[in-house]
Amino acid sequence: MLTIEAAQARILDAVKPSGEESVALADACGRFLAADISSPIELPPFDNSAMDGYAVRASDVAGASAERPAALRVIGRAPAGSVFAGELAAGDCVRLFTGSPLPRGADAVVMQEDCRAEADRVLVLDAVKPWENVRFAGEDVKRGALLAARGTRLGFGHISLLAATGVARVSVGRAPRAGILGTGDELREAGGPLAPGQIFESNRAGLALLARRAGAVPEIFPIVRDEPAAVRAALRAALDACDVVISSGGVSVGEHDFVKEAFTQLGGTVGFWQVAMKPGKPLVFGQCGGKFFFGLPGNPVSALVCFLVFVAPALARWQGATEPLPPLVPGELLEALENRGDRPHFLRVTQDARGGVRSAGTQASHVLNSLASANGLVRVPPRTALPPGERVGVMRWE
Ligand code: AMP
Numbered sequence: 001m002l003t004i005e006a007a008q009a010r011i012l013d014a015v016k017p018s019g020e021e022s023v024a025l026a027d028a029c030g031r032f033l034a035a036d037i038s039s040p041i042e043l044p045p046f047d048n049s050a051m052d053g054y055a056v057r058a059s060d061v062a063g064a065s066a067e068r069p070a071a072l073r074v075i076g077r078a079p080a081g082s083v084f085a086g087e088l089a090a091g092d093c094v095r096l097f098t099g100s101p102l103p104r105g106a107d108a109v110v111m112q113e114d115c116r117a118e119a120d121r122v123l124v125l126d127a128v129k130p131w132e133n134v135r136f137a138g139e140d141v142k143r144g145a146l147l148a149a150r151g152t153r154l155g156f157g158h159i160s161l162l163a164a165t166g167v168a169r170v171s172v173g174r175a176p177r178a179g180i181l182g183t184g185d186e187l188r189e190a191g192g193p194l195a196p197g198q199i200f201e202s203n204r205a206g207l208a209l210l211a212r213r214a215g216a217v218p219e220i221f222p223i224v225r226d227e228p229a230a231v232r233a234a235l236r237a238a239l240d241a242c243d244v245v246i247s248s249g250g251v252s253v254g255e256h257d258f259v260k261e262a263f264t265q266l267g268g269t270v271g272f273w274q275v276a277m278k279p280g281k282p283l284v285f286g287q288c289g290g291k292f293f294f295g296l297p298g299n300p301v302s303a304l305v306c307f308l309v310f311v312a313p314a315l316a317r318w319q320g321a322t323e324p325l326p327p328l329v330p331g332e333l334l335e336a337l338e339n340r341g342d343r344p345h346f347l348r349v350t351q352d353a354r355g356g357v358r359s360a361g362t363q364a365s366h367v368l369n370s371l372a373s374a375n376g377l378v379r380v381p382p383r384t385a386l387p388p389g390e391r392v393g394v395m396r397w398e
C-alpha cells in the first residue's frame with residue numbers, strides 16, 4: 001500500500017501540463033499562467049500627485065507657516081487625465097488633483113488643506129520638502145519586472161496588477177474537461193421517488209463543484225449500474241469525451257465492484273489502487289490513451305477526501321501549476337483530535353474565523369451530517385492524539 005506522499009508523487013509525475021489557451025484577463029481568476037508575464041510599462045507611468053493640492057517649487061514655500069504664508073501665482077490647472085503644458089517659474093503653482101501628472105518645474109505638492117485659495121493666487125500655510133506628495137514614475141513597478149510567474153494560480157491581486165499594466169489577455173493552462181460518474185445499483189437521481197433499499201446519488205454534484213473550483217470544466221454523466229458492461233460503456237464514453245474521468249463507488253473488493261476491472265479491460269493502466277489513509281483506502285489512479293482516471297470510493301466523505309488529496313493536485317498539474325498540492329491554512333486546535341488507527345486519518349474539522357479548529361463531529365465516512373458544518377480536513381498521524389493548542393494545517397474546501 002502506498003503512502004499518501006508516494007501516491008501524490010506518482011500522480012504529479014504522470015500528469016503533465018497539457019496545452020494553453022488565451023483568455024480575457026477578467027476571466028482568468030483561478031487559472032494557471034502558461035508563461036511569465038513581465039510589465040510592458042512602468043507604474044506609475046509618470047510622476048504624479050498623491051494629493052489634491054498645488055504643484056509647487058519646494059524652495060518657494062520653504063519657510064511657509066500659518067503666520068507667514070507664502071503667496072504663489074496659480075498659472076493653471078491639471079485634473080487627473082490632463083497634462084499642464086507649461087512650466088513653473090519661481091513663485092508659480094498649478095492646481096492638481098490626486099493622480100494629476102506633475103508639471104515641469106514643480107518638485108513637490110502642497111495638499112489643499114494647507115492652502116488658502118484667493119482669486120488667482122494661493123496662500124501656502126505650510127512648508128513641503130522636495131518631492132513631498134509626489135509619486136514617482138516606476139516606483140511601484142519597473143518596466144520589464146516580473147509580474148507573475150508561469151504556473152501561478154491567478155487571483156485578485158494578480159488580475160488587478162496585470163490590468164494596471166495594460167494586459168488585456170493572458171495565456172493560461174487549458175481547462176481540463178472532467179467527466180464525473182457515480183456507480184451503484186442503489187443510487188437514484190434526486191427529484192424522483194426512492195424504492196426500498198435505494199438512496200439518492202449525492203457525489204456527482206459535490207465532485208463537479210470541486211472540479212470547477214480546481215479549474216476544470218465538469219461534465220456530469222448518468223448514474224452507472226453495477227454491471228460490468230454498463231461500467232465499461234460509461235467509462236468509455238467519459239474517457240472519449242473528457243481529459244480526466246472521476247468516478248465514485250465500485251472500487252472496493254466487493255462482488256459488485258467492477259470499476260477497476262472495467263478500466264483495465266478498456267486498455268487502461270492502473271498506476272495504483274490502494275493508499276494507506278483513512279478514509280479513502282480503495283482508490284484507483286490510472287491512465288488510458290492520454291486520459292487520466294480516478295476511481296474514488298463511494299462513501300461521500302471518502303470521495304471528498306480523495307478528491308482534495310489526489311484529484312485536485314492532478315487537475316492543477318494538468319493546467320501547469322507549479323504548486324499543485326493543496327494549500328494548508330494554519331490553525332490552532334481548540335480541542336484534541338485523536339487517531340487511534342494505524343493509517344493517517346483525515347478528520348473533518350470546522351475552522352472558525354479566528355483560526356480555531358474543532359472536530360466537526362462524528363467522523364465515520366458515511367456520516368454526512370457533519371459535512372455541512374465542516375470546512376476542512378486535518379491530517380492526524382497514526383496512533384496520535386493532537387492536544388488542544390497544537391498548531392495544525394487545515395486543508396480547506398470552504
Ligand atoms: P462503494 O464504494 O460502491 O462500495 O460505496 C460505498 C458506500 O457509498 C455505499 O454505502 C454506497 O451506497 C455509497 N455511495 C456510493 N456512491 C454514492 C453516490 N454517488 N452517492 C451517494 N452515496 C454513494
Ligand code: MG
Nearest residue numbers: 184249250298
Ligand atoms: Mg457500490
